[in-house]
Amino acid sequence: MAFKGFRYFFFIMVLACLGLAFFLLKFIDICIYSQRRNFLHLPDIDCRRTPPFLVLLVTSGPGQLKARMAIRQTWGKHRLVAGNRIVTYFLLGITTKESDLVDITFESQKYRDIIQKDFMDSYYNLTLKTMMGIEWVHIFCSQSRFVMKTDTDMFVNIFYLSELLLKKNRNTRFFTGFLMMNAQPIRCRGSKWYVSEAEYPASTYPPFCSGTGYVLSTDVVSQIYNISESVPFIKLEDVFIGLCLAKLKIKPEELHSERTFFLHKVGFSICLFRKIVTSHKVKPYELLIYWEELEKSKDEKCPYV
Numbered sequence: 117m118a119f120k121g122f123r124y125f126f127f128i129m130v131l132a133c134l135g136l137a138f139f140l141l142k143f144i145d146i147c148i149y150s151q152r153r154n155f156l157h158l159p160d161i162d163c164r165r166t167p168p169f170l171v172l173l174v175t176s177g178p179g180q181l182k183a184r185m186a187i188r189q190t191w192g193k194h195r196l197v198a199g200n201r202i203v204t205y206f207l208l209g210i211t212t213k214e215s216d217l218v219d220i221t222f223e224s225q226k227y228r229d230i231i232q233k234d235f236m237d238s239y240y241n242l243t244l245k246t247m248m249g250i251e252w253v254h255i256f257c258s259q260s261r262f263v264m265k266t267d268t269d270m271f272v273n274i275f276y277l278s279e280l281l282l283k284k285n286r287n288t289r290f291f292t293g294f295l296m297m298n299a300q301p302i303r304c305r306g307s308k309w310y311v312s313e314a315e316y317p318a319s320t321y322p323p324f325c326s327g328t329g330y331v332l333s334t335d336v337v338s339q340i341y342n343i344s345e346s347v348p349f350i351k352l353e354d355v356f357i358g359l360c361l362a363k364l365k366i367k368p369e370e371l372h373s374e375r376t377f378f379l380h381k382v383g384f385s386i387c388l389f390r391k392i393v394t395s396h397k398v399k400p401y402e403l404l405i406y407w408e409e410l411e412k413s414k415d416e417k418c419p420y421v
């Protein structure tokens with residue numbers, strides 16, 4: 117009788133311990149996941165439950181609402197492409213303007229697509245902005261497969277990009293975009309890209325991809341995040357990422373045999389824009405027109421494809 121009672125007691129204890137352990141693990145999980153890590157605004161997504169195929173991170177300034185709206189209506193519209201989830205988020209810093217703070221809070225609550233931290237939003241803080249995006253993916257969305265970093269004044273053909281990524285089928289240590297090989301620091305003062313010898317002493321940069329649009333497999337994001345602190349800071353964000361890649365011994369590669377990433381503004385034509393990934397210097401109203409034209413002609417064939 118006593119033995120039977122003990123067995124029963126033992127069974128209950130084991131059950132209680134298991135329950136407690138489960139509860140604790142769940143609790144720790146929730147704590148880790150919900151920590152905000154100094155982010156002022158975070159997008160509304162649970163990447164563990166709905167892992168995206170591609171996360172687009174768009175560096176943007178508080179004053180660029182018009183451009184963000186155009187992106188939200190065109191390539192930045194959350195959607196499935198051939199069953200693959202694509203999400204677009206904007207990376208922002210802060211300004212000293214009181215009204216910006218209020219406006220961004222309103223915008224973030226409405227669209228839930230803003231990632232913001234407490235640093236001054238300026239051209240020379242672009243590296244901080246990009247690293248904020250890298251940190252966000254590392255902490256909140258390492259379940260995604262690819263990440264693209266791009267800008268607010270860009271056209272991005274997410275359909276063709278997805279198609280090429282699937283075709284390429286490189287899921288680790290992959291980095292692509294408009295390749296910059298043997299680029300040299302610009303030493304003349306007054307240039308937007310001026311870099312002093314003190315900031316960067318070597319005469320060439322390691323291979324990198326233009327910040328207008330580069331794409332990487334998500335494992336590289338975590339690796340960049342991990343080593344970024346040991347890489348000397350440089351205000352040119354794309355060069356900084358290149359320095360991280362060099363340290364990780366990851367070589368940027370072409371996505372396709374034809375050029376698909378463009379640094380300049382490509383003149384619009386439906387057939388051309390179907391077969392490019394990025395074009396630069398696109399104004400919000402142009403983006404809306406391009407997109408409408410592309411949607412309208414979706415079922416039309418192009419002569420040479």
Ligand SMILES: *[C@@H]1O[C@H](CO)[C@@H](O)[C@H](O)[C@H]1NC(C)=O
Nearest residue numbers: 234235236237238240241244
């Ligand atoms: C970058 O952000 C930091 C933190 O807000 C600020 O102290 C610094 O002045 C900013 N740098 C530039 C060049 O704006």
Ligand SMILES: *[C@@H]1O[C@H](CO)[C@@H](O)[C@H](O)[C@H]1NC(C)=O
Nearest residue numbers: 335338339340341342343346
């Ligand atoms: C982070 O970097 C250290 C060396 O700096 C390395 O030992 C470690 O494996 C890295 N971790 C990841 C997850 O890449």
